[in-house]
Amino acid sequence: MNVPYVAVLRRSRRASSSTHSARASFRAWMIRFILRRLAYADPTVVTERDIDEYWAPTQLPGFVRAARAALSEFDWSAATDEDASRLAVPTLVVLGRRDRLVPNTSAAVSRLNGSRIEWVPGGHCAHEEHPDLVYDMIAEFVRLALSITTS
Numbered sequence: 001m002n003v004p005y006v007a008v009l010r011r012s013r014r015a016s017s018s019t020h021s022a023r024a025s026f027r028a029w030m031i032r033f034i035l036r037r038l039a040y041a042d043p044t045v046v047t048e049r050d051i052d053e054y055w056a057p058t059q060l061p062g063f064v065r066a067a068r069a070a071l072s073e074f075d076w077s078a079a080t081d082e083d084a085s086r087l088a089v090p091t092l093v094v095l096g097r098r099d100r101l102v103p104n105t106s107a108a109v110s111r112l113n114g115s116r117i118e119w120v121p122g123g124h125c126a127h128e129e130h131p132d133l134v135y136d137m138i139a140e141f142v143r144l145a146l147s148i149t150t151s
Contacts, residue, residue: 026055026058026059026064028051028052028055031051031054031055031058032046032051034054035050035051035054035125037100038100038101038123038124039100039101039123039124039125040122040123040124040125040128040129041096041097041098041099041121041122041123041126041129042122042123042129045129050128078108079108079111081111084108084111084112084113085111085113087112087113087114087115088113088114089114090114090115090116090141090144090145090148091109091112091114091115091116092115092116092118092137092138092141093105093109093112093115093116093117093118094118094120094126094127094134094137094138095109095117095118095119095120095126096119096120096121096122096123096124096125096126096129097119097120097121097122097126098121098122098123099123099124099126100123100124101123101124102124116141118137118141120133120134120137
């Protein structure tokens with residue numbers, strides 16, 4: 001992904017050391033830590049460009065506040081078995097075998113009717129660590145779902 005403002009913000013990141021900016025936004029070292037220690041299974045695949053692309057939007061006015069507000073709107077409690085059984089669409093859930101952010105999810109996913117779990121040798125960002133593999137899984141799932149609905 002090529003984000004045009006990344007280079008501009010990268011320069012401002014190096015030049016800026018204001019206290020306001022430190023409190024109001026994420027610092028690049030925080031993004032680096034999250035990606036390399038929590039989100040990716042293999043920290044060596046996280047590039048400086050990856051870090052910049054996750055970091056850059058956090059520097060836009062209001063981004064962090066808006067992200068927090070959006071997250072607070074979710075009901076983070078687990079769905080009941082009854083709610084899960086009412087899901088009436090085919091569901092593909094791709095999980096990283098070494099996900100440190102959301103572990104032990106396969107039991108919850110298995111409660112969904114028509115769900116299919118695919119495991120990827122990665123972490124929470126397995127789709128970024130192994131994009132071709134995940135793309136193939138999704139394409140096959142969609143092909144199968146379309147063949148069932150058109151038959």
